[in-house]
Amino acid sequence: MKLYSMPSSGNSYKVRLLLALLGRDCEMIDVEYLTAALDEAKATGALPFGKAPVLHLDDGRVLAESNAILNWLGEGTEFLPGDAFTRAQMLSWMFWEQNQHEGVIAVRAALRNYPHRAAQATPERMAELLTRGNELMQMMEDHLAKNDWLAGDRISLADICLYAYTHTAESRVGYDLAPFPALRAWLARIAALPGYIGLED
Incomplete structure (x- = not known):
């Protein structure tokens, strides 16, 4: 491949x-x-x-x-739930990642890190993305405060999907994750998985 x-x-x-x-x-x-x-x-x-x-x-x-x-x-791995409802929950988080989360967290990252996008990083736009991003991460926090994983009782593709932009939200995007302890613990669980690689690995 x-x-x-x-x-x-x-x-x-x-x-x-x-x-x-x-x-x-x-x-x-x-x-x-x-x-x-x-x-x-x-x-x-x-x-x-x-x-x-x-x-x-x-x-x-x-x-x-x-x-x-x-x-x-x-397909055929532990990351795809066998139960139909749990699999649908996984997909709902993955759809949410693309139509809500990614359009805020990833956009703010792009405006901060790509020189060709710098002109779009107005104070008003950055503040708007900061506020909305905190609201989205609070949604994740509320769920993860009661659950170790996003869908079902074990890791799924939803966790991999949402980890991607969330794990650099502080270092690359400028969010403060201190108010989200459950989310931080979830990030640590994923980073501890065997075979894990970081964004720059």
């Missing part, structure tokens, strides 16, 4: 993390923002939707979108 991966992106990282936890081999092709590698990947059609991550299977099939890739890789 080949993974077209943007090293700084949480969406690409979540796939790399699951591959590491599963101990699966995969060739990594880095396509960072504003690089010739990204331009080439787009030009050759390697990125069907024009963005990473994209997984190219050995048989020639191509799968785009991070959470779709997670679901495919998770």
Whole structure:
């Protein structure tokens, strides 16, 4: 397999993390923002939707979108719940990650860390994202204060999915996670998993 991966992106990282936890081999092709590698990947059609991550299977099939890739890789593993309702709960968190969480936490990270986005990082916009991000993390905190994992009683793809941008919310994005002790404990549980790799590993 080949993974077209943007090293700084949480969406690409979540796939790399699951591959590491599963101990699966995969060739990594880095396509960072504003690089010739990204331009080439787009030009050759390697990125069907024009963005990473994209997984190219050995048989020639191509799968785009991070959470779709997670679901495919998770098939038949402990990360995909066998119970239909628990699996649906997992998916609800993963949908929420893409339509709520990622559009706030990841956007604030991009405005802070990518020079070509700096002009959009107005004080008003950054403050708005900070406030909304804290509200979203409070939702996670409320759930994790009563549950070790997001869906069911064991780790699932939902945890891998939401870990990606949340674990750098302090270091890269400027949030204070001190008010969210249950969320911090959840982050630590994931970081302690065998095979774990960090964003920059």
